[in-house]
Amino acid sequence: xxxxxxxxxxxxxxxxxxxxxxxxxxxxxxxxxxxxxxxxxxxxxxxxxxxxxxxxxxxxxxxxxxxxxxxxxxxxxxxxxxxxxxxxxxxxxxxxxxxxxxxxxxxxxxxxxxxxxxxxxxxxxxxxxxxxxxxxxxxxx
Amino acid sequence: xxxxxxxxxxxxxxxxxxxxxxxxxxxxxxxxxxxxxxxxxxxxxxxxxxxxxxxxxxxxxxxxxxxxxxxxxxxxxxxxxxxxxxxxxxxxxxxxxxxxxxxxxxxxxxxxxxxxxxxxxxxxxxxxxxxxxxxxxxxxx
DNA sequence: TCGGTAATGGTAACGATTATCATTTGCAAT
DNA sequence: ATTGCAAATGATAATCGTTACCATTACCGA
Numbered sequence: 001x002x003x004x005x006x007x008x009x010x011x012x013x014x015x016x017x018x019x020x021x022x023x024x025x026x027x028x029x030x031x032x033x034x035x036x037x038x039x040x041x042x043x044x045x046x047x048x049x050x051x052x053x054x055x056x057x058x059x060x061x062x063x064x065x066x067x068x069x070x071x072x073x074x075x076x077x078x079x080x081x082x083x084x085x086x087x088x089x090x091x092x093x094x095x096x097x098x099x100x101x102x103x104x105x106x107x108x109x110x111x112x113x114x115x116x117x118x119x120x121x122x123x124x125x126x127x128x129x130x131x132x133x134x135x136x137x138x139x140x141x
Numbered sequence: 142x143x144x145x146x147x148x149x150x151x152x153x154x155x156x157x158x159x160x161x162x163x164x165x166x167x168x169x170x171x172x173x174x175x176x177x178x179x180x181x182x183x184x185x186x187x188x189x190x191x192x193x194x195x196x197x198x199x200x201x202x203x204x205x206x207x208x209x210x211x212x213x214x215x216x217x218x219x220x221x222x223x224x225x226x227x228x229x230x231x232x233x234x235x236x237x238x239x240x241x242x243x244x245x246x247x248x249x250x251x252x253x254x255x256x257x258x259x260x261x262x263x264x265x266x267x268x269x270x271x272x273x274x275x276x277x278x279x280x281x282x
Numbered sequence: 283t284c285g286g287t288a289a290t291g292g293t294a295a296c297g298a299t300t301a302t303c304a305t306t307t308g309c310a311a312t
Numbered sequence: 313a314t315t316g317c318a319a320a321t322g323a324t325a326a327t328c329g330t331t332a333c334c335a336t337t338a339c340c341g342a
Contacts, residue, residue: 015289025322036329050291053270055330058291071212075298076329089259090189099258106250110269117231119271127272128251130260154308156320177298191322196299198320217298262342 010087019048021057025081026068032070032078032089032098072098072127090124095136151205158190162198166208166222173211173219173230173239213239213268229267237276 003022007014035054042049061067068082090099114121144163148155151165181194202208209223255262
């Protein structure tokens with residue numbers, strides 16, 4: 001069991017809810033997922049995990065660095081596994097599609113801006129919003 | 142009256158609450174202000190404008206393009222007058238200070254990324270978070 | 283297997299924001 | 313100036329995402 005080790009490494013006890021939530025996060029179909037959707041998926045899977053636990057576990061995963069939290073427009077947090085390279089996001093406001101991208105030049109500029117303004121940079125959030133030119137199904141995910 | 146024209150141009154009736162809120166937004170001391178703070182200032186000014194009206198008016202100003210809405214970390218919206226050049230924000234997580242900056246290179250990169258991914262860019266949000274190296278009073282505004 | 287601590291689920295509570303609705307106000311036409 | 317009516321307002325209930333609380337349950341080392 002791989003999740004097993006992942007949880008222990010983070011100092012978290014291996015419990016049923018945490019395993020199931022990690023499963024969902026690891027499913028490529030569920031990138032950038034919100035707490036509510038995780039909860040719905042757990043319900044559909046006929047488990048009886050409470051919404052409070054979903055929020056708690058996602059927060060713990062965030063604290064442990066297992067997931068990253070994002071604030072896209074809309075007011076709710078979305079999470080993604082943090083086992084990939086740093087990247088930013090391009091979000092389609094029509095269909096909800098999320099494209100990940102990396103841009104070294106932007107990263108470099110940000111560092112310079114922080115230095116210029118006498119700040120220690122801890123993190124940043126960059127979201128580009130737009131509309132797919134084609135292949136957009138108009139359904140917000 | 143300057144506000145008068147500003148409101149009419151936006152197709153908004155000139156009312157007491159809207160004038161007062163516009164006053165507050167135009168005060169350089171109140172850049173990046175949240176709805177709650179606007180309401181508190183109105184209370185201190187011995188007016189009897191309701192919180193609902195504050196939210197309503199800020200939304201109308203946003204729709205009319207009079208203000209811009211930002212989502213800094215912390216979950217609440219902050220507003221600033223949009224009568225200045227486009228810029229992004231650098232936020233100190235210790236003292237709450239907000240520094241505005243412009244970076245043409247970053248802007249250019251963003252456009253290229255959108256093109257590369259076949260998206261029409263409508264807007265973006267870029268926030269840099271960090272800590273002042275000095276002169277930071279540790280009080281969240 | 284047992285025991286204690288940590289984790290859980292249900293639900294109440296919370297903060298930010300919006301909806302509802304009866305009352306008041308701006309303002310165009312008189 | 314006066315009137316009429318749609319638009320705006322204020323009080324408050326309701327909503328949404330999230331957290332707090334607390335009695336019960338589940339991990340896991342001894």
